[in-house]
Amino acid sequence: MTTPLVIVPPEGGQSFWQPVPANGFVRCILASKDFGGETPFAMGTQTVAAGCFVREHVHPDNEEIIFVLEGSGQALINGTETHPMEKGACFFFGRGQTHRFQAAEDGPLTFMWLMMPGGLETFFSRIGREKFPGDTTPSPFPRPEDVLKIEAETVFASLPGKA
Known part of the structure; x- marks a missing residue:
């Protein structure tokens, strides 16, 4: 079997406005399930609005890479470690590592995410609102009232005391 070549143009893929507390938007660029790639993954970008954050969460069955493209902020890892998120920084989260991302007050934070296996793209499409060029x-x-159900059906596990 030949692995396919997939080229996504600028602004290609699907984009979704994100609810509070992250606000901002996500661009889902590639997911191997969409083209028959041999290695299961999904990748895209997320822009978190200034002063907003991605809630603390965990992926029990997935590994995730985060590469900061623009802006700055802080990552809280495993509930105790804080690390700066600045352009060029790269994070690898193994299965079961909790993480939270906070954008600085002075501007948005944009990062690329790579999830192995995929599924994050499904979560974003289910909690967000489709974004179109020029919006x-x-x-x-x-967030949707059933966000915890959506999380459980995609790539998240519940954290005690977190909703």
Whole structure:
């Protein structure tokens, strides 16, 4: 079997506005399930609005790579370690490592994510609102009421005391 060649143009893939507390948006660029890639993965970018954050979470069955493209912020890892998130920084999260990302107050934080195996793209599509080129940023909107169910059906495990 020949592995396919896939080229995604700028602005290609699907984009989704994200609810609070991250706000901002996600661009889902590639997912091996969409083209028959041999190694299961999904990758894209996420822009977290200034002063906003990605909630503390854990992926029990997935490994994740985060590469900071623009902006700055802080990563909280395993509930105790803080590390700066600045352009060029790269993080590898093995299965079961909790993490939270906070954008600095002075501007958005944009990073590339790579999830192995995939599934994060499904989560983003289910909690977000589709974003189209030229859209204006929407007012902050809440997460779906069934977000915990969506998390459990995709790539997340619940954290005690976190909702």
